Amino acid sequence: MTHRFLLPGILLGCAVLAGCTGRSTDGAAPTGPSGPGSSAATGTAAAPAPSGDGTTGPHPTSASSPSAGTAPSGSARPTASRRCHTAGLKASIGPDHPGAGQAGFAIVLTNVSGRTCTVHGFPGVAFVNGAGEAVTPDPERATGEEQRTVTLAPGAGAWSALTYTRPESTGVTTVTPATVLVTPPDETASIPVRWAGGEVSNTGKASVPRVSPLRPGDGP
Secondary structure, three states: OOHHHHHHHHHHHHHHHHOOOOOOOOOOOOOOOOOOOOOOOOOOOOOOOEOOOOOEOOOOOOOOOOOOOOOOOOOOOOOOOEEOOHHHEEEEEOOOOOOOOEEEEEEEEEEOOOOOEEEEOOOEEEEEOOOOOEOOOOOEEOOOOOOOEEEEOOOOEEEEEEEEEOHHHHOOOEEOOOEEEEEOOOOOOOEEEEOOOOOEEOOOOOOOOEEOOOEEOOOO
């Protein structure tokens, strides 16, 4: 039986081949270069991490790649209401609502543009003569009153109270302005309005006009 003598020869050949692999008996990696498919080679890139959609791929590192949490450029964002500009407003002064020795007028700003806009704070007010020259000190701003943002749809108005002690009650010198220049908040261009309220103090010492912050509506 010839095959009984072949088995020891085959085992001996396997032992010889095992000694040629270069692997040590303690399981250490071979000192020679690894094969092309080895994952233990120094300097090879790490396995790509799973992306957020469940697929596998490298994380973006380019400066042009969106950073984490950045909304796509095409996503909708809320747009804040734009403030009103002089060109889109009309100014008017309501009739006198007198109190005890007090004059009271409503300075009204009406939105005549085709868009919704906002005003916040105080209007600028200046009494001038026919040549556009100031004839009184600038009115004072009322203190202790809340300043709020008023949203004006097309056609809506906001008003500020213009009040002062009647000059005849204090005996101060007076002037009769021709025009009131009304400047919307945060604007530099003014809107001229004819003044029909009579005499106003021009001393800056007594009976000084005062304006309030803008509030919704067309007056009291």
